[in-house]
Amino acid sequence: MRFPMCPDFRDTLEKYSPENFPYRRGPGMGVVVVPTQGPQGSPMKDRLNLPSVLVLNCCGISRAGDQAEISAFCAHVMELDLSHNKLQDWHEISKIVSNIPNLEFLNLSSNPLAGMTLEPRCAETFSRVRRLVLNNTQVSWDTVLLLTREIPELEELFLCLNEYSSVSASSVACPTLRLLHITDNSLQDWAEVRKFGSMFPSLDTLVMANNNLASIQDNKDILQRLFPNLRSINLHNSGLNQWEDIEKLNFFPKLEEVRLQGIPLLQTYTNAERRSLMIAQLPSISMLNGSSVTDSEREDAERFFIRYYLDYPEEELPFRYHSLVTKYGKLEPLAEIDLRPRCRAQVEVHCEEKVEQLNIRLDQTVAELKKQLTTVVQLSTNSMRLYYIDKGSAFGPEEMKYNTRALHSYSIQDGDEILVVPKTK
16 A cells, blocks of 8 residues: 555556657657557557656655666666755665666755665665765765765765765775765864865765865865865855855865855955955865956956055065965055045135135036025126136136036136126126
8 A cells, every 4th residue: 555645666657658748749749658569558569768867856765666667667767856855764775776787977865864874785776876966864984985985987976964064084995986066064173174175086076065074184285185186165154254265265276166155264355355365375276156257357466465464573474475466566555536426615715806715516506506606796696797817827818608507517726716897788
């Protein structure tokens, strides 16, 4: 008897039954029904050629079911997503995997595998898998080591949200693994990360975001030896708080992509300062936080770096400072230029024999200035003509004849003159 709340893997495949596809689709269309010779009325009279990517997530699957039918249905499946099910027995999972001969990708995320033991004979059934996802399964680290030993061509391994605070090294390396995605765990000590280097000597990409890693403790020789092929590292939201840790990233000989946001070290800087200082500290990277680093951006960042540390005492200067000074020389501080438009100006107002000093707003119009001048020169707005005299120009007075024109458009400066001429009747 099968319980509807806990279907097996075979039961779930019923949604791909031939009866559910009255309009049979041809090659390239996904699910294909292949007629086969068999007794009349046989349930295998029409056999499905399932698509190479099969997604059965959130289906309540807890066991394998009929293995012969799994083999018949899944002969062409290469990628299988069983995430968010109820699988908690490695023996049942191995029954499914062993009957899918071309399986290369397996996603078991969010299945309750905590405390479940994987026997070596069951682990052998995973030998064809190249990409394995075990996120949020709480699978033990011993199980992970067994899988890496039994999967000879494993290339990508996802171990996020498994509450690892420490890992044990394996006596047998996994030379084919290129991507390790182990975010959202509790790895704080670099001594744990160091083990990945000996376990995965071909590691190309290490994603360790949200682990609160405190520091990078190894020296140049050790980092070069342990991570000779590391090209990309993600340390988002780690606990790094010293520039020495950033400098050590230069010791990974092939590193060209770095992701480092949300670390304590950078909290006091502006966004522009963070990026410039990071680029200047990491001369070999071509990608920072997902954005390409151009040659011109690098030069600007390195020059900024020199000027940023100009006033620091010698003992506090980072090592990178001296190499950049050798490259560019000791640069002078940039002149501070205020490009904001002037708001006010102190001008001399001349009217016949009268001279007054007046502070005027430059965002007002000529008409508004006239209104302001009525009390100064004792003339109505309709009884005056205004002329602007630029004290620094060789040209004569410029009549301010357009009442709606803004004063800032005349480029009025402190010390310039406004000449008020009464209109003749």
